[in-house]
Amino acid sequence: MLVDTKQKELPFIGLECGEFITPITIAYETYGNLNKEGSNAILICHALTGDAHAAGKFNEEDSKFGWWDKFIGPNKAIDTNKYFVISSNVVGGCAGSTGPSSLNQKTKKPYGLKFPFITIKDMVKAQELLIQSLGIKKLLSCIGGSMGGMQVLEWAITYPDKCQSFIPLATAAYQSPQNIALHEVGRRAIMNDPNWKGGKYYDTKPPNDGLSVARMIAHISYLSDVTMHQKFGRRIRKKDELNFELHNEFEVESYLEYQGRSFINRFDANSYLYITRAVDYFDYGDKKLREVLSQNSSLKNSKFLLVSFSSDWLYPSYQSIEIVKALQFCNIPVTYCEIDSPYGHDAFLLEDQELAPLIKGFLKNL
Amino acid sequence: MLVDTKQKELPFIGLECGEFITPITIAYETYGNLNKEGSNAILICHALTGDAHAAGKFNEEDSKFGWWDKFIGPNKAIDTNKYFVISSNVVGGCAGSTGPSSLNQKTKKPYGLKFPFITIKDMVKAQELLIQSLGIKKLLSCIGGSMGGMQVLEWAITYPDKCQSFIPLATAAYQSPQNIALHEVGRRAIMNDPNWKGGKYYDTKPPNDGLSVARMIAHISYLSDVTMHQKFGRRIRKKDELNFELHNEFEVESYLEYQGRSFINRFDANSYLYITRAVDYFDYGDKKLREVLSQNSSLKNSKFLLVSFSSDWLYPSYQSIEIVKALQFCNIPVTYCEIDSPYGHDAFLLEDQELAPLIKGFLKNL
Numbered sequence: 075m076l077v078d079t080k081q082k083e084l085p086f087i088g089l090e091c092g093e094f095i096t097p098i099t100i101a102y103e104t105y106g107n108l109n110k111e112g113s114n115a116i117l118i119c120h121a122l123t124g125d126a127h128a129a130g131k132f133n134e135e136d137s138k139f140g141w142w143d144k145f146i147g148p149n150k151a152i153d154t155n156k157y158f159v160i161s162s163n164v165v166g167g168c169a170g171s172t173g174p175s176s177l178n179q180k181t182k183k184p185y186g187l188k189f190p191f192i193t194i195k196d197m198v199k200a201q202e203l204l205i206q207s208l209g210i211k212k213l214l215s216c217i218g219g220s221m222g223g224m225q226v227l228e229w230a231i232t233y234p235d236k237c238q239s240f241i242p243l244a245t246a247a248y249q250s251p252q253n254i255a256l257h258e259v260g261r262r263a264i265m266n267d268p269n270w271k272g273g274k275y276y277d278t279k280p281p282n283d284g285l286s287v288a289r290m291i292a293h294i295s296y297l298s299d300v301t302m303h304q305k306f307g308r309r310i311r312k313k314d315e316l317n318f319e320l321h322n323e324f325e326v327e328s329y330l331e332y333q334g335r336s337f338i339n340r341f342d343a344n345s346y347l348y349i350t351r352a353v354d355y356f357d358y359g360d361k362k363l364r365e366v367l368s369q370n371s372s373l374k375n376s377k378f379l380l381v382s383f384s385s386d387w388l389y390p391s392y393q394s395i396e397i398v399k400a401l402q403f404c405n406i407p408v409t410y411c412e413i414d415s416p417y418g419h420d421a422f423l424l425e426d427q428e429l430a431p432l433i434k435g436f437l438k439n440l
Numbered sequence: 441m442l443v444d445t446k447q448k449e450l451p452f453i454g455l456e457c458g459e460f461i462t463p464i465t466i467a468y469e470t471y472g473n474l475n476k477e478g479s480n481a482i483l484i485c486h487a488l489t490g491d492a493h494a495a496g497k498f499n500e501e502d503s504k505f506g507w508w509d510k511f512i513g514p515n516k517a518i519d520t521n522k523y524f525v526i527s528s529n530v531v532g533g534c535a536g537s538t539g540p541s542s543l544n545q546k547t548k549k550p551y552g553l554k555f556p557f558i559t560i561k562d563m564v565k566a567q568e569l570l571i572q573s574l575g576i577k578k579l580l581s582c583i584g585g586s587m588g589g590m591q592v593l594e595w596a597i598t599y600p601d602k603c604q605s606f607i608p609l610a611t612a613a614y615q616s617p618q619n620i621a622l623h624e625v626g627r628r629a630i631m632n633d634p635n636w637k638g639g640k641y642y643d644t645k646p647p648n649d650g651l652s653v654a655r656m657i658a659h660i661s662y663l664s665d666v667t668m669h670q671k672f673g674r675r676i677r678k679k680d681e682l683n684f685e686l687h688n689e690f691e692v693e694s695y696l697e698y699q700g701r702s703f704i705n706r707f708d709a710n711s712y713l714y715i716t717r718a719v720d721y722f723d724y725g726d727k728k729l730r731e732v733l734s735q736n737s738s739l740k741n742s743k744f745l746l747v748s749f750s751s752d753w754l755y756p757s758y759q760s761i762e763i764v765k766a767l768q769f770c771n772i773p774v775t776y777c778e779i780d781s782p783y784g785h786d787a788f789l790l791e792d793q794e795l796a797p798l799i800k801g802f803l804k805n806l
Binding site (some may be wrong): 091097186191205248249250251252254255256258259261262263265266267268283284286290291294297298299302303306307308316318320321323324326327330331334347352354355359387389394 | 673
C-alpha cells in the first residue's frame with residue numbers, strides 16, 4: 075500500500091488554556107475509500123511521539139512501513155477494502171501539524187515556547203475539524219493506544235454523537251503521578267541541555283543530548299523487566315569479559331543509546347515538552363469519568379472495546395479496568411480484555427497476533 | 441546516641457579491574473562495644489548513595505539521624521547494648537572514603553576519571569581490611585539492603601569463614617538489564633552536563649543539573665506506583681486550577697526536584713558514575729551463585745535471612761527468591777520473607793514495624 079501524508083489548513087477554535095491558534099495545519103493520511111453513506115470512516119489516534127504515517131509505505135523503495143501497518147491495510151484487522159481510515163498528526167506535533175517548531179504568523183519566527191499549551195481535548199477538537207472537512211458526519215470507530223487511547227476517550231466525552239464506537243488501548247482515564255514524574259525527568263533533561271536556550275534553538279544546534287536522554291528514559295518505560303531479560307539479558311557488547319567502561323558495555327546500553335540517537339532525527343524537543351505536558355494534564359480520574367460519561371445518554375447506543383497488556387507498567391491493567399467500571403456504571407456497552415504479553419507498554423504495537431483478531435471481530439459486529 | 445565518623449588508612453590489595461589504590465582511606469562509624477570474645481560484631485553495608493552514618497546524631501542539635509537509625513541503637517533490632525556495630529562508607533564513595541574526588545597521591549590532583557573501576561567485591565575487600573584492623577576475626581552478622589545486600593552476598597562468597605550470618609535485604613544476585621538501563625540514563629544525564637568536563641570539575645562548578653536529573657530518575661525507581669498515588673496523587677502545587685507551566689505544576693514534580701537539588705549537596709557526580717557501574721557489574725546470575733556458594737562448605741554452618749518487599753520493582757521479590765533457591769540447592773540454612781508494603785524499594789528503609797522484629801529474632805537465635 076503506497077500512501078502520502080497530506081496537510082489541511084483549518085480554522086481553529088479556542089484552546090483549553092484560553093488561547094487560540096489560527097489558522098492551524100493538520101497533517102493526515104487516509105487509506106481506503108469513504109462509502110456513499112459516509113458510514114465506514116475510522117479514525118486512528120497516535121501515541122506520544124507518533125505521526126500521521128500509520129500504514130503503508132511512501133514509495134516502493136521505503137524499507138519502513140507506517141507505525142501500525144500490522145493492523146491497517148487490505149484484509150487486515152482494520153481492512154482498507156472495507157473501511158476509510160484517517161490518521162492525523164496531533165496539534166503540537168512536529169510531523170506536519172502546527173506545533174512549537176511552526177512559523178508564528180504574527181512574528182514570522184518559530185513559536186518555540188510562545189506556542190500555547192495544548193491538551194488532549196485540543197488535539198481531539200482539531201481532529202474533529204479535520205473529519206468535518208473530509209465530509210464525514212459520524213465516525214464508525216475511533217482507535218488508539220497510549221496517548222491515542224486518551225484521545226479516543228476524549229472523543230467519547232466531547233463528541234459522543236459523532237462516533238459510533240471506541241477502542242482505547244493500553245491507556246488510562248488520567249496520567250498517574252509516576253508517569254508525570256517520568257515525563258518531568260525527560261523535560262528536565264531537555265531543558266538542562268545548553269543548546270535548548272529557552273526553546274529558541276531553531277537556527278542553531280538543537281538540544282540533541284537532552285532529547286536523547288528523555289527518549290532513553292521513556293523507552294525504558296515502554297518495555298518491561300521480562301522483555302529486557304529476554305531481549306538483552308546481561309550480554310556484553312564487545313567480548314565476553316568486562317571492558318570496564320562507563321558506557322555501552324552492555325547490549326542494553328547501546329540499544330538505548332541507539333533509540334535516543336535515532337529519535338533526535340525525527341522529533342522536535344519543544345514538541346516533546348508540550349505533548350508530554352498535554353498527557354500529564356489528562357485527568358478523568360476519581361469519579362470524573364463517570365460524571366462526564368453519564369451526561370451523554372447517546373453513549374448507551376455506542377460500543378467500547380478496551381485492551382490492556384499484562385506487563386505494561388506505564389498504563390497498567392488496573393487503569394483500563396477503572397475505565398471499564400465507569401462505562402459499566404453508566405450502562406454503556408463495553409468489552410474488555412487483558413492480553414498476556416511480555417512486551418510491556420509497547421505490546422499495543424507488537425501483539426498483532428492477539429490484538430488484531432479482537433479489533434477485527436469488534437468492528438465486524440458493529 | 442551521639443556518634444562520629446572516623447577514618448582509617450589501610451593498605452590495599454588489587455582491584456578486580458587489575459589496578460590498585462594504595463593507601464586507601466575508609467570512613468566508618470561504630471556503635472556499642474566489642475565484647476571480650478570479639479564475637480558480637482555486626483557489619484552494616486549501605487546502599488548506592490549511603491554513607492557510614494547509619495545511626496545516631498553527630499550532636500544534640502542535629503535534626504537528622506543516620507539513615508538506618510530506626511534499626512540500630514540501644515534496645516532496637518540491632519541492639520547496641522548487645523552488639524558492636526560497624527558501618528563503613530564504600531570505596532569509590534564521597535563521604536570520607538577514597539573515591540574519584542580524593543587526591544591522587546601521584547598527581548596531587550583529584551582522581552576524577554583516573555580513578556580505577558571498582559566492584560562490589562572491591563568494596564567488600566576494603567571492609568574486610570577495616571574489620572581486621574579493628575581486631576575482629578569473625579563477624580556475627582553482615583546486614584544490608586539494595587547495593588548493601590549485594591555486599592552481604594559478596595561477603596558470603598569471598599569470606600565465608602569470616603562471618604557467621606548474612607542478612608541481604610531488597611536485593612539481587614545480579615543487576616537486571618532494566619536496572620542497568622536506569623543507571624545508564626543517569627550517567628548520560630551527568631556526562632551530558634557541560635560542567636562535567638570529562639570528570640575534571642573539582643576546581644569549577646560541578647555538574648549539578650545532570651546529577652540532579654540522575655537522582656530524579658533513580659528516585660522514581662525507589663518508590664512505587666501505589667505510594668506515588670498515596671503520597672502525591674495528581675495534586676497541583678499552587679492552586680486548584682491548572683497554571684499551564686512546564687515544571688512544578690504537580691506536587692510530585694516539586695518533590696522530585698527537591699530530591700534532585702538536595703542530592704547535589706551531599707554527593708559527588710563522579711562517585712555516582714563509579715558506584716552505579718559497580719552495581720551494574722554485580723553478577724552471580726544464572727547458575728553462578730549456586731556454583732560459588734557450593735564451593736564453600738563452611739557456609740552450611742552459617743545462616744541467611746532474606747527479605748523482599750511486594751511493591752519493590754527495582755529488586756523485585758523474584759530476585760530474592762532466586763537467591764533463596766540457590767542457598768537451598770547448596771543446603772545452606774535460609775529464612776525468607778516477602779513483606780507486603782506499598783513503599784517500593786525504599787521499604788527496606790521505611791518498614792521498620794515489619795522488618796525490625798524479623799532482624800531482631802534472627803540475630804537473637806544465632
